[in-house]
Amino acid sequence: MAEIKVVPLDVGRSCILVSFGGKNIMLDCGMHMGYNDERRFPDFSYITRTGTLSEHLDCVIISHFHLDHCGALPYMSEMVGFDGPIYMTHPTKAICPILLEDYRKITVEKKGETNFFTSQMIKDCMKKVVVVNLHQTVQVDSELEIKAYYAGHVLGAALFRMKIGSQSVVYTGDYNMTPDRHLGSAWIDKCRPDLLITESTYATTIRDSKRCRERDFLKKVHECIEKGGKVLIPVFALGRAQELCILLETFWDRMNLKAPIYFSTGLTEKANHYYKLFITWTNQKIRETFVQRNMFEFRHIKPFDRAYSDNPGPMVVFATPGMLHGGLSLQLFKKWAPNEKNMVIMPGYCVAGTVGHKILNGQRKIELETRQIIDVKLSVQYMSFSAHADAKGIMQLIRQCEPKNVMLVHGEAKKMEFLKQKITQEFGIDCSMPANGETVSIPSQSNIAADISVNLLKRNAALAGLSSSLSTDPKKLCTLHGVLVMQDHGMKLIEPSQALKECNASEHEIRFTSTVSLPPVSMDALYKTLKQRFTGHTVQHTSDGSLVVDSVLIKTANESDEGTDVLVSWPYQDEELGSSLFSMLQSRFCKTEPQ
């Protein structure tokens, strides 16, 4: 019947258009961090060539506050123009405008770029946001409903399920299936969507245990500061940063270390505030102990001042932004890169085009926009701390929600291809991985919804010898006989007698009476034979000497020494039984004298 259409508007950021059940939904509205021109925003002309965004889109859903998922939102809603509802969770609504403003400042005020959204646009855009709580069913309109589930990627990250009639689609955004130091793991119920759109950033990495990665990280940091080096950890202000802070804080405590740890100011202190107010979105352990000790009040970690960057001696600095594409992290990188004693630890994925991506690919000479060339001598470490699901996690989510189709987005084609094969093999379901701008149609067959009269259901249950709940033995075939009445787009299954009544029609009764001549046989013998042969039916002796099999009547018409003439009479409703019974009598008892 109806198909589900998916168009990823771009790869390298998230912005996906989903159409089904007559509705168009935009999933995320991300910005590409690797570009500095108009290519950083998605190309909405795909949609707008047939009208405005408001006309075409029923709603926008934002999965979490990372800019590659929400960075183009003010551009879309205020510059291209969209007045419909934008759905996101509470923490996302709180944090997203701060990151947008932060990014805007770097781009416009520092780099002097134009054609970018303004502070006012961010504010106006946020006014269009409708907040969604976890598990709340939000009715977008009379047909479309959405529901958010915990995703555990960053504070407030959510998976979203969209449902229209009996069709549904789940979009994961970014998610994490293993609880970490501050967040819990993603969870979804067995909602059996027609399509699951999942990220596959770590499509083939089966990451080693969390504990090993943490030990590795601490060891590297420790070695570097022992040698008197400086450790730069580029992070986004919210998310991974808090987890690594908790990690270093406890390590410094345990090892009694003295080297200073700094966190770039402004955003960060505020960020920790958000974590305190949104404690319910963190993991169980933090939630249970926050009254006694709030994990987001750090003792060893101090705010950073630019003057500190030239201080001698070891230090650890968390600096924004996370992909070394501007701001303080890039400044510190430029300063510290030429010294091989120093170290930069990239704790997450970097988009192609960013400095982070270049150094991770082993580039040792980086040319900046200012034509300045940096010699990268410091040690470059990559630690996959990004809270994405790995292959195992993705498979786990598929097992949890049991989709009929899977679509992979985000990630490297080769690795995705491998995962795709694995999914098809293990679950026997279709899996696709569309290219940029390619439309994918997922056929989905939906059943036809009808009403059934409770009387009919109960009568069938009684016939099948089941209790009223009908569910006693799932293996036993339960047949249902009724009449489907279609009127005014409605459909109902009712009892035949009621259907006739409703149509002001009376049944035309048909009865057949046939005669068969049998060799001399007593009714008792006949009774026994029938009882044996027709086990699924009621065979009865009546008071006047006839036999009744369900509604089929068998009566002696003529008895003599040569044989017995038997009348078999049945109504059309029992035609199949009547005729087979009659044929049986004919063939079994009259074998000696075939007709």
Add this chain to the structure above:
Amino acid sequence: MKLYCLSSQPNAPCLVLTFKDCTVMLDCSLDMSSLMHFLPLPVVHSERLTKLPIWKPYEDKESCVGKELKDCGGHVFVDSSLEFCTPETGLLDLSTVDVILISNYHTMLALPFITEYTGFRGAIYATEPTLQTGRQLMEELVEYCERVPKLQPATKWKQPDIIKTLPSPLREAQNVPSWRKCYSKHDVNAALSKVRFAGYAERLNLYGALTMIPLSSGYCIGSCNWVIQSEYEKVTYISGSSLLTTHPLPMDTAPMKNSDVLVLTGLNQTPTYNPDSMLGEFCSNLAVTIKNGGNVLVPCCPSGVIYDLFECLSAFMDSAGLTQTPMYFISPVADSSLAYSQIFAEWLCISKQSKVYLPEPPFPHSELVKNGRLKHFPSIHGDFSNQFKTPCVVFTGHPSLRLGDAVHFMELWGKSSANTIIFTEPSFNYLDALAPYQPLAMKACYCPIDPTMNFTQANKLIKDLKPLHVVIPESYTSSPTMLPHRNDLVVETDPPPTPYRRAEVLPLPIRRRYEKIEITQELASTLTPTEVKAGVFVSTVNGALIVKDNKYMLQPLPKSQSAVPGKKRKREEEVVTKQPKHYVYGNLDIDEFVQNLAKNGITDVKVEDSPGGHIVHLQSEDTIIQIEDGSTHIFCEGNEALRVKLRDVLISCLPKF
């Protein structure tokens, strides 16, 4: 559909609804009105209480209840460990309860009695704030009961033939056989470990048969009403709800419209007192007392209205020049209550919610704690004694004045007329609460602040929601006993509401007529509907019914059963489908029938008129077809092939579906 009433106290509801083979408990409240019959549990030894005379029926006669009862100014109290009135347990087998739905943290305090002592195996649903705050209330209750020396339970006075000889009000004590002493910390943890979180407007599913939806009720943080529905029937359960604008998210009423049954409980307990003017009175009494050097005691619950009180009072005290007067909040759960209230922003009204975007905590009490205006302590022991300064305002439990630190402050401040006790909690009669402390010099002010819906609001709400049937506690059908002339303080609906009493089972007048079913495309494509009446298309359906999670699906019948490999049927058995493939209706046109017979090669027919219609005679075959209005009878000799041919011609001439 039935409703079992396990508690009749309208503000301590506990009901059980059976609906579509599911058993759903609605709330699980502890009725604390029993506390009024007991002597207070002192935190520190009280000379006065121990010296109270033992009650005797007559001057010279020894009482048959021994030392169980004490006399305080002509009022008789039970001197034993405290007992609470638990829900009725004998009305139905509570191990069959599938799920317990909790409305708010006040209506869950009996959970351990049900979940730990009745074989209960089901699930419990509550919002996260309800669970956390409910846990605090339970922990506070357990702590208050357990930290005092163990008292002997009293049992003799409870015997039916003795109770009736006792003086009022003990003689009228309700449901004494259901009174139990408090549960333990262990019971609380075990009971609450069974709670699952529910979010507002979340559609929770019970065995696929029922959908249960919690809706914001505006009463306290995380409080909700419940809509329980199947595809066609809807039951709405309204517990404590508020239409006032205080800190919780406002009440959501739209999804409750057009219910088949509306169960209404938890209405205002002090409907003749306006909460806003009570707040004003509270403030002026407080100011007068403090200015005269006295202290103010506010017996309260550790959560809820006190957050609003802290906010209003601090502003008022600033304006009244009382900034230096300290506020003390004493409760074993004071720290968690204050901390948790700040992290539930999404359950708060929009103005509080938007504070977290700044980011600032939703309530100002963090600020009050930070600058020392509000100090909180787990009890009067320890730190508190070092920091205690008078005059001051003390918020502490329990509002019944039978347990908790409030008992100590009553003993400490009761003798001086400079001090004032201000009652804000509506659940206890303040004169009853004060009875064991008489004679009392302290001033007592009654300023109940009950944000819940009053009767006028409830009647209007019912009118808007248009339920088919309304079920209410019996006490809502007549004016309150204390205010017999106020006949506006009742619930009136059209048709009149059905009242419930404790230990009653009400049959609810709901007939289920339809259920949802899905028909597979495969089966649907085999159907050929006939237009029997203009615009009405009808088709007979034979299918295999699949029932999964109480959802019905109809798919094509499996081909032939004997074709199933490895499952050979006995050769002797006949397998026939019992159901007809279609139905014929209307009358037979005799001319058309004869023509069609001819087309099929049967020309040897003779048609005769008969009294009821016609008789068609196939002479060579000795076959007779009797045709009447609405019926046809074919008499055949043994020629089955002919019969089948006749049958098919006949069917083709009749309208059918």
